Amino acid sequence: MPNTPILDVKPPQKVRVDLAGRGYDIWIGRHLTAFAAGHIAALNPNGRVAVITDETVASLHAKTLNAALLEHGLTVSTCILPSGEGSKSYAMLKHVCEALIEAKIERGDLVVTLGGGVMGDLAGFAAAIVRRGVRFVQLPTTLLSQVDSSVGGKTGINSPQGKNLIGAFHQPSLVVADIAYLDTLSPREFRAGYAEVIKYGLINDAAFFAWCEAQWRDVFAKGAACTTAIAQSCLAKAAVVMRDEFETGDRALLNLGHTFGHAFERLVRYDTARLVHGEAVAIGLALAFQFSHFLGLCTPDMPLRVIAHLKTVGLPTRIQDIPNFSASVEDIVEAMLQDKKVQRGVLTFILAQDIGQSFVAKGIEIDKVRQFLSGVLEA
Amino acid sequence: MPNTPILDVKPPQKVRVDLAGRGYDIWIGRHLTAFAAGHIAALNPNGRVAVITDETVASLHAKTLNAALLEHGLTVSTCILPSGEGSKSYAMLKHVCEALIEAKIERGDLVVTLGGGVMGDLAGFAAAIVRRGVRFVQLPTTLLSQVDSSVGGKTGINSPQGKNLIGAFHQPSLVVADIAYLDTLSPREFRAGYAEVIKYGLINDAAFFAWCEAQWRDVFAKGAACTTAIAQSCLAKAAVVMRDEFETGDRALLNLGHTFGHAFERLVRYDTARLVHGEAVAIGLALAFQFSHFLGLCTPDMPLRVIAHLKTVGLPTRIQDIPNFSASVEDIVEAMLQDKKVQRGVLTFILAQDIGQSFVAKGIEIDKVRQFLSGVLEA
Numbered sequence: 113m114p115n116t117p118i119l120d121v122k123p124p125q126k127v128r129v130d131l132a133g134r135g136y137d138i139w140i141g142r143h144l145t146a147f148a149a150g151h152i153a154a155l156n157p158n159g160r161v162a163v164i165t166d167e168t169v170a171s172l173h174a175k176t177l178n179a180a181l182l183e184h185g186l187t188v189s190t191c192i193l194p195s196g197e198g199s200k201s202y203a204m205l206k207h208v209c210e211a212l213i214e215a216k217i218e219r220g221d222l223v224v225t226l227g228g229g230v231m232g233d234l235a236g237f238a239a240a241i242v243r244r245g246v247r248f249v250q251l252p253t254t255l256l257s258q259v260d261s262s263v264g265g266k267t268g269i270n271s272p273q274g275k276n277l278i279g280a281f282h283q284p285s286l287v288v289a290d291i292a293y294l295d296t297l298s299p300r301e302f303r304a305g306y307a308e309v310i311k312y313g314l315i316n317d318a319a320f321f322a323w324c325e326a327q328w329r330d331v332f333a334k335g336a337a338c339t340t341a342i343a344q345s346c347l348a349k350a351a352v353v354m355r356d357e358f359e360t361g362d363r364a365l366l367n368l369g370h371t372f373g374h375a376f377e378r379l380v381r382y383d384t385a386r387l388v389h390g391e392a393v394a395i396g397l398a399l400a401f402q403f404s405h406f407l408g409l410c411t412p413d414m415p416l417r418v419i420a421h422l423k424t425v426g427l428p429t430r431i432q433d434i435p436n437f438s439a440s441v442e443d444i445v446e447a448m449l450q451d452k453k454v455q456r457g458v459l460t461f462i463l464a465q466d467i468g469q470s471f472v473a474k475g476i477e478i479d480k481v482r483q484f485l486s487g488v489l490e491a
Numbered sequence: 492m493p494n495t496p497i498l499d500v501k502p503p504q505k506v507r508v509d510l511a512g513r514g515y516d517i518w519i520g521r522h523l524t525a526f527a528a529g530h531i532a533a534l535n536p537n538g539r540v541a542v543i544t545d546e547t548v549a550s551l552h553a554k555t556l557n558a559a560l561l562e563h564g565l566t567v568s569t570c571i572l573p574s575g576e577g578s579k580s581y582a583m584l585k586h587v588c589e590a591l592i593e594a595k596i597e598r599g600d601l602v603v604t605l606g607g608g609v610m611g612d613l614a615g616f617a618a619a620i621v622r623r624g625v626r627f628v629q630l631p632t633t634l635l636s637q638v639d640s641s642v643g644g645k646t647g648i649n650s651p652q653g654k655n656l657i658g659a660f661h662q663p664s665l666v667v668a669d670i671a672y673l674d675t676l677s678p679r680e681f682r683a684g685y686a687e688v689i690k691y692g693l694i695n696d697a698a699f700f701a702w703c704e705a706q707w708r709d710v711f712a713k714g715a716a717c718t719t720a721i722a723q724s725c726l727a728k729a730a731v732v733m734r735d736e737f738e739t740g741d742r743a744l745l746n747l748g749h750t751f752g753h754a755f756e757r758l759v760r761y762d763t764a765r766l767v768h769g770e771a772v773a774i775g776l777a778l779a780f781q782f783s784h785f786l787g788l789c790t791p792d793m794p795l796r797v798i799a800h801l802k803t804v805g806l807p808t809r810i811q812d813i814p815n816f817s818a819s820v821e822d823i824v825e826a827m828l829q830d831k832k833v834q835r836g837v838l839t840f841i842l843a844q845d846i847g848q849s850f851v852a853k854g855i856e857i858d859k860v861r862q863f864l865s866g867v868l869e870a
Contacts, residue, residue: 202585213652241620244647244658245737268623273592279623280659358624 255305304390683769
């Protein structure tokens with residue numbers, strides 16, 4: 113496995129998210145700090161910028177970013193928060209909102225989120241509600257946030273009663289995904305993010321999934337193939353978001369693997385030592401294809417192929433892979449019923465007829481889920 | 492002054508707010524509880540409804556409303572909050588959001604706000620962010636909220652650093668303004684709401700202002716003229732909102748009288764014993780016309796006519812009318828600079844060339860404001 117990062121001197125790739133009046137560009141490439149600062153300054157010449165980041169990311173990347181922003185004539189304030197999912201709380205939301213007001217961020221100014229999904233979701237939500245909405249820029253620093261949470265405008269915090277239950281749709285004005293940031297990720301974090309990459313292939317792009325099966329080593333080496341994988345993922349996500357910004361239909365496809373996955377995260381109480389989001393999605397993807405086969409929707413080789421690739425890259429694929437996990441079928445079903453996409457107690461799943469042929473399946477009977485999970489847990 | 496309420500047996504009047512995909516009806520009339528319940532049930536047949544109200548309103552009206560909702564086959568939960576501006580806080584926002592999740596309000600269900608502007612702003616904001624947005628219905632119980640805050644989708648809470656600094660644009664799905672609710676208002680509250688009624692005349696409808704000057708006694712008697720005044724106000728507000736939903740331009744006209752008014756509310760620390768919002772607006776309207784004259788934009792008889800009508804109905808018109816108010820010119824200017832419509836320290840005012848001929852004036856020099864206020868405070 114070629115682990116030496118390939119020097120990437122290519123210009124960044126651009127993906128456009130076209131939304132009436134709220135369109136924006138996603139740029140993907142390597143070493144984009146100065147590039148990002150220039151684009152931010154172009155959005156708000158000589159204006160104010162508030163950088164929201166966490167302790168881990170701040171120690172690695174904040175100084176370089178702030179210097180670049182200052183160099184472009186911007187007035188910069190920085191708000192550094194504790195790392196981890198715990199920051200997606202009401203208390204931290206208030207803290208960020210008050211910091212933005214204190215920093216005199218006005219309509220026209222910019223919030224810049226520097227970090228993973230937690231920072232993007234939290235600071236993006238704060239941007240959505242301070243002065244009833246100021247613009248924000250996403251500088252995602254993890255693979256997961258580069259291919260998923262930084263694109264599409266979903267922002268929010270967790271409720272004690274469930275994840276992401278409080279939030280807003282608020283589109284960023286710019287996303288810059290710098291793969292140089294990925295060099296500082298742990299192998300586990302990178303791998304977890306990769307689960308969301310292959311999800312796009314599984315949803316509606318069999319060729320991309322096959323490309324992943326063939327090229328994953330180059331993606332993990334974080335060279336040009338990594339840029340390609342991220343750009344392809346952003347393109348896929350952008351296409352879905354453009355069709356259904358507010359998740360009234362098709363956008364639900366992006367939840368492939370997530371109905372199961374969210375339940376597991378919930379049941380381990382979001383203890384990332386045991387399970388991070390991408391790992392939960394990996395298990396969820398395997399289960400979504402197994403469940404599709406269980407319902408007679410696809411042939412048995414489909415889940416086998418999905419599971420094989422997940423295993424190859426080192427991702428978990430079975431409920432039993434979660435350390436010390438003892439939840440019963442009823443526990444899992446109960447956790448799934450808490451999902452915010454539940455309507456009147458009927459479960460909506462994303463199921464598949466083939467690799468790259470997924471669809472929204474409404475009104476799935478809970479008893480079918482119970483039968484399926486019983487079999488899986490006994491296996 | 493005929494203080495006996497006139498029996499109003501006319502059908503309610505309807506004002507339509509046309510917004511692409513988010514249009515809704517405002518109904519105005521007397522004794523509309525059953526009518527409102529029927530319309531709510533039509534929006535969400537056999538669904539869940541969470542009624543958010545305050546202690547004062549709950550004791551007067553909640554039982555009747557809940558009975559009507561139950562009669563229409565809805566599942567009803569009720570959340571009763573402390574009365575008063577203090578409820579527009581982060582803590583109460585969290586409380587309402589958690590109550591909505593606890594009540595299993597899902598996408599498709601409805602939040603019903605029963606109360607004045609505080610309840611509408613708070614519960615409307617909670618509806619905007621729970622599950623990234625659920626629908627809500629406004630049942631405003633004060634004149635102020637019937638003619639202003641319940642229409643147009645502005646929701647929010649207060650920051651310790653300023654009023655309404657945190658919030659969202661979230662349009663209601665239905666507004667029912669029942670003037671029977673106004674019978675339980677104190678004369679002071681009703682009068683304060685009336686300041687927002689005449690504001691619509693002053694903005695762009697000289698004929699409506701003249702009608703108010705002639706008909707105000709009938710409006711205060713809460714008969715058919717009151718319905719007309721509210722409907723006319725809602726029509727005026729709806730027209731502005733339809734032109735500029737997100738306040739990027741024209742909608743700022745609705746702030747006539749508010750740049751000064753908000754500063755006074757801020758300086759009395761929102762002590763409603765000393766100053767309620769409508770009273771602050773009344774003084775603000777007088778000052779906006781006086782300032783317009785000071786800048787040479789209108790003749791001196793314009794502010795005199797505005798002040799005369801405000802005085803006739805018993806509203807305050809001078810800074811000196813605020814009990815124990817000792818703020819200096821600098822205090823007032825500083826408080827105005829905190830307004831969320833400030834852009835880069837330049838003040839935006841709504842000024843007028845005549846009754847019904849107001850306009851957005853950007854880039855007003857702060858020194859002009861200082862000179863004007865010095866004169867006013869010495870008068």
